Amino acid sequence: MKDLLLSLQSEFYKSRKTLGFWSAILLPVLICLLVFWHFYTDSVKMSGFPAMLLWLRYAGSILNVMGTLLLPMLVIFICYSVNSIEHKADTWKTLFSLPISKWAVYSAKFIYALLLIAICLSLFYALTMASANLLGNLKPEFRFADYDMKGALLQIYFKLFLSALGILSIQFLLSLLWSDFLKPMGVGFVATLSGLILVGFDWKYDYLIPYAHPSLTVRSIMPRRGMMAIPELKVEIFTDYVYVSLIVCIAVFIAGFYIVQKKSVK
Amino acid sequence: MVIKTEGLTFNFGQQTVVKNLSLQVPEGSIYGFLGPNGAGKTTTIKLLLNLLKTQEGNIEIFGLQFNAHRKQILAQIGSLIEQPAIYAHLTGKENLLNRAILLQIPETRVDEMLNLVHLTAAAHKKAGKYSLGMKQRLGIALALLSDPKLLILDEPTNGLDPNGIIEIRELLIRLVSEHKKTVFISSHLLAEVERMATHVGIINNGELLFQGSIKDLEAISQPAIYIETDDTADAANLLKKQGYNIIDVDVNHLSVAYQSKNKAGEINTLLNQSGHVVYSIHKVQKDLEKLFLDITQTPA
Numbered sequence: 001m002k003d004l005l006l007s008l009q010s011e012f013y014k015s016r017k018t019l020g021f022w023s024a025i026l027l028p029v030l031i032c033l034l035v036f037w038h039f040y041t042d043s044v045k046m047s048g049f050p051a052m053l054l055w056l057r058y059a060g061s062i063l064n065v066m067g068t069l070l071l072p073m074l075v076i077f078i079c080y081s082v083n084s085i086e087h088k089a090d091t092w093k094t095l096f097s098l099p100i101s102k103w104a105v106y107s108a109k110f111i112y113a114l115l116l117i118a119i120c121l122s123l124f125y126a127l128t129m130a131s132a133n134l135l136g137n138l139k140p141e142f143r144f145a146d147y148d149m150k151g152a153l154l155q156i157y158f159k160l161f162l163s164a165l166g167i168l169s170i171q172f173l174l175s176l177l178w179s180d181f182l183k184p185m186g187v188g189f190v191a192t193l194s195g196l197i198l199v200g201f202d203w204k205y206d207y208l209i210p211y212a213h214p215s216l217t218v219r220s221i222m223p224r225r226g227m228m229a230i231p232e233l234k235v236e237i238f239t240d241y242v243y244v245s246l247i248v249c250i251a252v253f254i255a256g257f258y259i260v261q262k263k264s265v266k
Numbered sequence: 267m268v269i270k271t272e273g274l275t276f277n278f279g280q281q282t283v284v285k286n287l288s289l290q291v292p293e294g295s296i297y298g299f300l301g302p303n304g305a306g307k308t309t310t311i312k313l314l315l316n317l318l319k320t321q322e323g324n325i326e327i328f329g330l331q332f333n334a335h336r337k338q339i340l341a342q343i344g345s346l347i348e349q350p351a352i353y354a355h356l357t358g359k360e361n362l363l364n365r366a367i368l369l370q371i372p373e374t375r376v377d378e379m380l381n382l383v384h385l386t387a388a389a390h391k392k393a394g395k396y397s398l399g400m401k402q403r404l405g406i407a408l409a410l411l412s413d414p415k416l417l418i419l420d421e422p423t424n425g426l427d428p429n430g431i432i433e434i435r436e437l438l439i440r441l442v443s444e445h446k447k448t449v450f451i452s453s454h455l456l457a458e459v460e461r462m463a464t465h466v467g468i469i470n471n472g473e474l475l476f477q478g479s480i481k482d483l484e485a486i487s488q489p490a491i492y493i494e495t496d497d498t499a500d501a502a503n504l505l506k507k508q509g510y511n512i513i514d515v516d517v518n519h520l521s522v523a524y525q526s527k528n529k530a531g532e533i534n535t536l537l538n539q540s541g542h543v544v545y546s547i548h549k550v551q552k553d554l555e556k557l558f559l560d561i562t563q564t565p566a
Binding site (some may be wrong): 006007009010013017018020080087088089090091093094096098099100101262 | 275307312315316318319336337338340341347348349352353354355356360363364365367368369370488556
């Protein structure tokens with residue numbers, strides 16, 4: 001456990017000046033600012049919306065961009081970034097010749113990538129709440145205060161996080177095995193696009209494809225016809241695709257460790 | 267023995283890179299692991315560090331085996347394999363601090379190491395902007411950071427200028443004589459190994475051709491006196507008559523077995539007094555290829 005904590009500390013120390021780390025922080029800030037600006041300058045169109053629907057519109061504009069393409073791409077990029085730091089510096093041989101278990105080195109990297117995604121999504125949540133409340137204060141016609149979205153939005157982001165774990169574990173392993181950028185990025189991009197298309201087709205087995213899971217999560221909360229009549233937003237977190245995402249995550253994580261354990265550092 | 271291997275064999279696919287290697291590295295020695303490029307030196311080092319899985323044979327370090335004591339063994343080893351592994355986006359000091367975090371070493375030790383390898387002035391410069399020599403020195407500082415009992419260095423003087431080479435050599439000699447460390451150092455330069463090693467192992471095509479103390483090696487790798495004269499054949503005959511051992515003669519030069527500085531001076535005087543014009547006369551080391559020939563022809 002000590003090895004794991006030290007390795008995690010080292011991961012933060014060496015990556016704190018890299019784009020991989022900062023992308024997890026800058027992305028939510030940038031997107032939330034853009035959406036805030038859009039609502040602020042174009043308030044007339046949406047001012048008459050009921051509070052819950054207004055929240056869904058506001059949070060949905062962020063979630064829609066995130067869930068469909070940005071979150072999978074961010075996961076792909078962070079996984080690449082966490083591993084490429086060692087590929088570029090040729091430091092795998094050094095890491096594996098230190099008196100630290102390979103399990104700790106591998107797990108710390110995985111947990112660090114996972115933490116970056118968690119930080120990114122937490123920031124999205126916090127900034128969505130903060131910017132919506134600020135917007136409600138600046139423009140009273142936005143009645144955000146009439147509906148309490150805190151709990152539901154937290155659940156949505158938590159579900160989005162869980163639905164990204166399958167992609168995380170696959171991309172983490174690909175980036176660990178391949179030192180170049182194009183291979184894991186290319187595979188991830190094509191798989192994400194395929195996932196999107198299959199979700200668009202409503203393919204009945206789309207829940208089995210990890211790259212489709214964030215998109216399925218976003219689709220499940222997007223405003224639909226008749227939603228005006230629903231008094232409260234209910235988020236079902238543990239759906240079939242979230243279970244699939246978790247199973248893939250655990251299975252690939254364990255398989256990845258055995259691959260790393262067997263892999264010789266050439 | 268600090269390092270002891272028995273029958274160590276390693277294959278990359280069909281190719282056998284290390285063949286039946288039995289190393290014996292005594293405590294407190296500088297063990298020069300000598301061989302040309304591609305001889306299997308780096309593969310052997312990676313096996314010694316458990317970076318490559320042992321396929322055949324046995325490795326014992328400090329009398330312990332990796333399968334049961336991996337952490338215990340690695341805690342006592344500092345290593346530098348091939349080119350130094352350095353994070354280019356971090357400064358020299360940050361590279362050391364990162365390692366210090368992992369190994370729970372105080373920051374004061376980081377400053378000591380920077381000072382030891384003369385990088386204090388460049389401590390806050392990005393390591394990516396270091397010269398090759400500075401990177402190499404940072405790599406050595408990283409290897410020494412945990413104050414290990416055994417240092418395994420793979421061609422650490424690669425890319426260093428003559429001053430850098432002398433500094434590293436003196437540092438290693440000091441580490442062994444004053445701090446009782448054991449150093450296992452690989453090189454493809456015979457002269458470099460002869461200058462610092464107490465023990466030598468020579469590897470070629472994955473096979474250990476020679477292993478022993480530096481004195482045993484000197485007996486095989488006798489240096490020669492290289493002479494350029496106006497008439498090499500006549501000069502060779504003259505020296506042969508005087509009892510000197512002629513190694514090689516061609517149109518431009520002749521080589522005589524080196525005995526001592528005085529004898530070299532006597533040869534020069536003799537040639538001059540006999541009317542030979544001596545264009546140059548100097549001591550030369552045998553190159554590795556010739557040494558290999560000698561070793562394979564002479565049972566070790």
